[in-house]
Amino acid sequence: MATGEDTLEGMAKLREKLANNLDLANILAQTHGVGVVGRVHRFEPSIIQERGFQCTCLVDSSVLMEEDVARWVCSLGNYLAAVDLKTLDLVALRIVSVQREDVMTMAGAPETSLPPTPDAAGLVTPIRVQVEPLMALPQEGLENERVNPRVVNYVLDPQSPVFIPRAHTLERLLGMPKDGVALGVLSSGDLPLVIPQAGEAPRVMLRPKAMYQHVLIVGTTGAGKTTALKNLVYELVKNRGASVLAMDSTQEMIQMAFPARNGGGERDLRKLLYGVDRDQLRLKVVVPLTRRLVAKERISSLGDLALLYIRLVLGPIARLHQMEVEPEIRVDGGGGTVHVSMDGVELTLIPYAFTYTLRSPDDIPSFCQKLRSVNPFFTSRARAALPLAIKALLELGSEPGDMEELFNELNAYYDDIRRETKIHKETLDNIIRNIHLLASWGIFGVELDGSQVGEAPVSSFVEGGVLTAVDLSLLRDLQPQAAFLIHTLDRVFWWKRLSRQRNVDTPPLFIAVDEAHNYFPQGGILGEEVITLIAGKLQRIAREGRKERLGLILATQFPRDVHSVVRSLCNTKIVFRVDKTDLTVLDLPVEYERVATSMDDLTAIVKSPVGLRLGYATMKVPLPVTEHVDLSARA
Numbered sequence: 001m002a003t004g005e006d007t008l009e010g011m012a013k014l015r016e017k018l019a020n021n022l023d024l025a026n027i028l029a030q031t032h033g034v035g036v037v038g039r040v041h042r043f044e045p046s047i048i049q050e051r052g053f054q055c056t057c058l059v060d061s062s063v064l065m066e067e068d069v070a071r072w073v074c075s076l077g078n079y080l081a082a083v084d085l086k087t088l089d090l091v092a093l094r095i096v097s098v099q100r101e102d103v104m105t106m107a108g109a110p111e112t113s114l115p116p117t118p119d120a121a122g123l124v125t126p127i128r129v130q131v132e133p134l135m136a137l138p139q140e141g142l143e144n145e146r147v148n149p150r151v152v153n154y155v156l157d158p159q160s161p162v163f164i165p166r167a168h169t170l171e172r173l174l175g176m177p178k179d180g181v182a183l184g185v186l187s188s189g190d191l192p193l194v195i196p197q198a199g200e201a202p203r204v205m206l207r208p209k210a211m212y213q214h215v216l217i218v219g220t221t222g223a224g225k226t227t228a229l230k231n232l233v234y235e236l237v238k239n240r241g242a243s244v245l246a247m248d249s250t251q252e253m254i255q256m257a258f259p260a261r262n263g264g265g266e267r268d269l270r271k272l273l274y275g276v277d278r279d280q281l282r283l284k285v286v287v288p289l290t291r292r293l294v295a296k297e298r299i300s301s302l303g304d305l306a307l308l309y310i311r312l313v314l315g316p317i318a319r320l321h322q323m324e325v326e327p328e329i330r331v332d333g334g335g336g337t338v339h340v341s342m343d344g345v346e347l348t349l350i351p352y353a354f355t356y357t358l359r360s361p362d363d364i365p366s367f368c369q370k371l372r373s374v375n376p377f378f379t380s381r382a383r384a385a386l387p388l389a390i391k392a393l394l395e396l397g398s399e400p401g402d403m404e405e406l407f408n409e410l411n412a413y414y415d416d417i418r419r420e421t422k423i424h425k426e427t428l429d430n431i432i433r434n435i436h437l438l439a440s441w442g443i444f445g446v447e448l449d450g451s452q453v454g455e456a457p458v459s460s461f462v463e464g465g466v467l468t469a470v471d472l473s474l475l476r477d478l479q480p481q482a483a484f485l486i487h488t489l490d491r492v493f494w495w496k497r498l499s500r501q502r503n504v505d506t507p508p509l510f511i512a513v514d515e516a517h518n519y520f521p522q523g524g525i526l527g528e529e530v531i532t533l534i535a536g537k538l539q540r541i542a543r544e545g546r547k548e549r550l551g552l553i554l555a556t557q558f559p560r561d562v563h564s565v566v567r568s569l570c571n572t573k574i575v576f577r578v579d580k581t582d583l584t585v586l587d588l589p590v591e592y593e594r595v596a597t598s599m600d601d602l603t604a605i606v607k608s609p610v611g612l613r614l615g616y617a618t619m620k621v622p623l624p625v626t627e628h629v630d631l632s633a634r635a
Helices: 004-032 061-065 067-073 167-173 225-239 253-257 269-274 291-297 302-320 361-374 380-395 403-412 414-421 425-441 478-501 528-548 564-569 580-586 590-596
Strands: 033-040 047-049 052-059 079-083 090-100 127-137 161-165 181-188 203-206 215-218 243-248 283-288 328-332 337-342 345-352 467-471 509-513 550-556 572-575 603-607 616-620
Touching (some): 004 033, 004 161, 033 067, 033 079, 067 161, 079 127, 079 167, 161 167, 181 603, 215 225, 225 243, 225 269, 225 509, 253 302, 253 345, 253 467, 283 302, 302 328, 302 345, 361 380, 380 414, 403 414, 414 425, 467 478, 478 509
Parallel strands (some): 215 572, 243 509, 283 345, 283 467, 509 550
Antiparallel strands (some): 033 161, 047 052, 079 090, 079 161, 181 616, 328 337, 337 345, 603 616
């Protein structure tokens, strides 16, 4: 049985331990923050219960001398940190309420009918800050990436020092992965969280595995959607050595071969996030060619193609940079590509079309497979009956030399084909209609340098550390653009799979699609059967993308018009300012809904149950480090 003397000795030891902890806590706060700003309140209890935490911090009035520090500790949603005295854990705190009182209020002075004379001395009072503890790390966990932050399930001790954490400290406390994919910097409201006095900014980073569970970026025009897409592409290509295949209908991604024209200020977010404010990417451009384009522009060689692309696309961007448009053009005849070098800008043009190979009955299986692969608009019955119809046409003595002739001959022999094959009228009509589509697109039988342009090998345009832009704008209409995109998705998926099965190493690959509502819609010109086919392909990529190191990055200003299957496949959503009618399809918590409809440009909510430890974060994204200009607006 303990005696009074034992009790006193025990209390003395406890007091000594807590005094040591208080000294250590102060050192930790100074080391991992920009100065102690206050303490967990001594006169109000810290409480943890099933309904949550109650914890008040008392911030010293001296912080009012530093405007950026005062603004930080008085802003709802900002982050603080504490060193808990009993555990010496570092604990992340989120500000949930702030209270400022005049000294007369604190003294309990009665109100009078006459307002008191203003007196600045009455404002020299501490700031009461209610906080919500989030996650905690033992001190050794700040540098040891194997130690993960854990949810706080204990009460914070009174007198625990409270401080503004440094960027690295806050990133670790919030569970941001050290090797994560950077999206932006943390924000509070519409302002980036730049650490006072330190000039640092904690980054919002996704776990890499989240990228293989696909990303959807949404936002109204001008809110920052395409900027965020470009930033993410830059991060993946430049800093992670991945390959990005951008399906580009606006030539936005092609601009990334050029650096941004304007530099940043001392606290420019580009420098805080990437360490640079101007940069450029290695670029390859897949150029889908059509017979119409080749004939109209009188292109007969790879050199002609390069000159055309410089005149239409690269030249206008180069002139914005005051570059002399005197490029060096180098043709690789064996590889079927052409390299363009222009005052530090390097890119490779890769022509892409489809050879017309229907010369004999032996060609029918591979030719029909190619037609089905390129054109998703065949019905399931038409896809099955296509070889029968073409076989019957050849047996009837027809020898179509190109897609236009094939369409005409199918019409000419229509009744004979039906009699020979018993193909249902609607099915044959669908076959002929889709052959006509392929003929009108003009992507079969395109010739350069005296021979047909074929499908470039996937390995020629997928390369680590390189952005490949597929210039869909050259296909003009939405139907061929959608068909080409779907064909490319299918092709790169099987290339990745076969490469893995053969133990051939390939880089991580991400397929970026802006204006996704045009290609993966709820309905419209594509038709329900086509949309079901597309959704099936995307579901396969979604299920098996991580194994193949293949991910999708989709962006749209109309999320409600994107097919529900596609939305559900994207585990990470980056939401810029949206219309109120879009909220129902984004599944945001109620507390984020008002913010989502009123955020400033370049401010976003990130929702990622896989990529973010807390599931949600608000962030500010910088302007791209590469060129970003609306060329159509300048026309």
